[in-house]
Amino acid sequence: MFELIFDEKKCLACQTCDCLTKCQYMDIDIDTAKTEMRKIINGEDSFVLHQCVTCYACEEYCKMGNHPFYLIAERQEELGIPPTPKPVIRQWVQLAIPQMGELKIEQVKEPVLSMCMFGQLAGSIQGKLFDGVSILPRENQEGMQFFCQLMYLHFARTSVIKERLPRIIENITKHNITELICFHDECYGTFTSYAPAVGIEVPFKPIHFFEYLYNRLVELKDDIKPLNLKVAYQRPCSSRLSPEKLHFVDDIFNLIGVESVKREYVGENALCCGAPIRGQRKEGSRQLAIDLQRRNIQDMIDAGAEFCVFNCPYCFLTLSERVTKSGLKPVFMGDLCRLAVG
């Protein structure tokens, strides 16, 4: 079994404990943070394990190159402190068994883009932006064969990820590809952050979707018609695993002539869409999710946004109805770029 590579010495030597002190959902001072991290490292119970909303953000906050969130998720599983009720976890775990559906290995021409489990959105991968791009899964029902499984961090089931991820990587590798464009931040984070953190080899180069979009837009620069829109970006939890790619959001917006409105909940201060939180065991989780959604959308409106731009399909599913009811237009980043190049 793969094991999390976590440098305890680095963590215990950390003077800021940003992982916990910067948490948006727990109010923790530096001394408490140090105490609780020590407990977590030692495999002891900590209130952090009970209160964590699984927003992934501590992975970004940590300046020591460690993996505090992966460690929290592991300890939650080891100590039997699942953030979500057991039956809900069971349903999710049963949903995405990779061997469900037949895997068809067919020759695919690079560049190759993985839709993860969101094959139903493959319709938006068309037009000049995606000329010559091959898509995995080739058929919607194959989706689970390429599903990165990282979602199970929300359920403290790292054992499921470790068990299934090698097979997913094998399924992708069987297509003889050297690079894989990841439609979803979550896949990119899986291959570039989680897999190395637990010692799983990734024999292809993951490409962040926004990086692909940016490079392609540069190639098509002459075709771009500035959209002159004001937009707000809904940063997903899994973007916390690849903060070094976040600049592409603004880079893309600049290229296609949209203004990213100045608002409170951006960058490190971005808010969770609420989907993972709503059904959690903690008292008040449902209300917290509603509150986050209201604050987040109101912040977009107050800043003058016309569109809410998404990367994560689940953020989109969770927020798009509320966003629309609030007078904003929900749109995927890829679709926004397609609007710009025609």
Added chain:
Amino acid sequence: MDSIFKSLAEIVGESHVSSQPEELYIYSYDLGTTEPHRPDYIVAPRTTHEVQEIVKLANRGKIPVVPLGGGLSLAGLAVPQRGGIVLDLKRMDTIIEVNGKARYVVVEAGVSQGQLISYLEKYHPKLRHSEPQAPGPATIAGNVAIHGQGDLAQPYGFNSDMVNGLEVVLPTGELCKIGSCSVSPIWFTLHPLPDLGLFLGWSGTTGIITKLSLKLFPSKRIREVEQFIVEDAELVPEIIYKISHTEMAEDIFAGTQTTIPARMGLHHVTMYITADSEKELEFKTGLIWDDALGEYIRNGDGGFVDLPPPIKARFTERPSMLLSTVADAKEGGGFEYVGGIMPMETYPECCKRGAEICSRHDIPQLLIARVIGRSHSMMFAWAYVFNRADLESIRQAREAVHETDDLVLELGGAIWKPGVYGQRLMMQRIDPTTLKLMEMVKGLLDPNGIMNPGNWEAV
């Protein structure tokens, strides 16, 4: 052309009567596992008067008459066991009156669920009836006649409890009115006249409903669905008790299945919460989620599953196609279920024993139980899919249906809309004096025994 055909043609017009083999074939079976029986004639009247004339004709010749609505009971209730005339009532499809203030609708017997839903949505968007999870062509009268239930069963009971009045052609051809319509032009209540509950649940053996008045209820602007899941079947009755105690859920049903891998080993309690404003919705949801079920969420034994909009839409579409979709889980499109009206506390045993029956007959398990009348009972549907083109598959499903009929009675329940096999089981168990009273009623109403013979046969 034989004389009966000619007489029927004189009543309804030649284009509305048939004895063509291909049409008789269509009317010889329903969608369940009941053995087909071919009728001799099919006739589609347009008016109550025509129904009366047909019944009088049948009486003279002692010809069986089988009333047919949408033909979707799945229990073979409109399969003509002794041949004769199938009386297809679909042409009697007028929505006669909607009284918005008193919240009721008067319809002819052939008005379908889909027709009434779309009519109310268009002309009376603040009113609705209790919609069964049946395909759109199922009729209002057919559903009421079999003590059907719909998505307002939780607060208001069976659809047959929502009847304000009936117009019935008796087996002699005479016309009878039940309820306020018998003393007034207004079909607003079944009470307070002497109880004449002679036509509901009799499988068309005591008369033909030609018109009925049905209660309507407020149709809320927002209809949300939530799903609470547990692993332990023993928890389901108390969870439903707690939800229904809040009086905040409109429709509640529980179920378990093996057709969708993600849901295996789990019990889903689905509840609909309706409201006219976000404020009302939030209030109701909070009472259920936080107050009634909060303890299960906190201790991890149960939780609400996230339903993204596309999934939610499948639960909220009207008419609901959910059951129709799962009905085709096995290739070949065959589907039948045993309905059992059961005490709430039998849910775990119903699941366990239902799973054993499925296992014996190599059928995926699909059990759905709707709460009726604030937990007064549950309407269980043990559903069995089969391949219509495979005789062995049909046989297995039929045996499963019969075993489930036995199970319902063994567990202290009553079989809902029993087919012939289930009717016999019920008659073997029924109180002798009750059976005698039923015989007297049947003999009095239908002296020639022409109404849907083969059903409630000992009666």
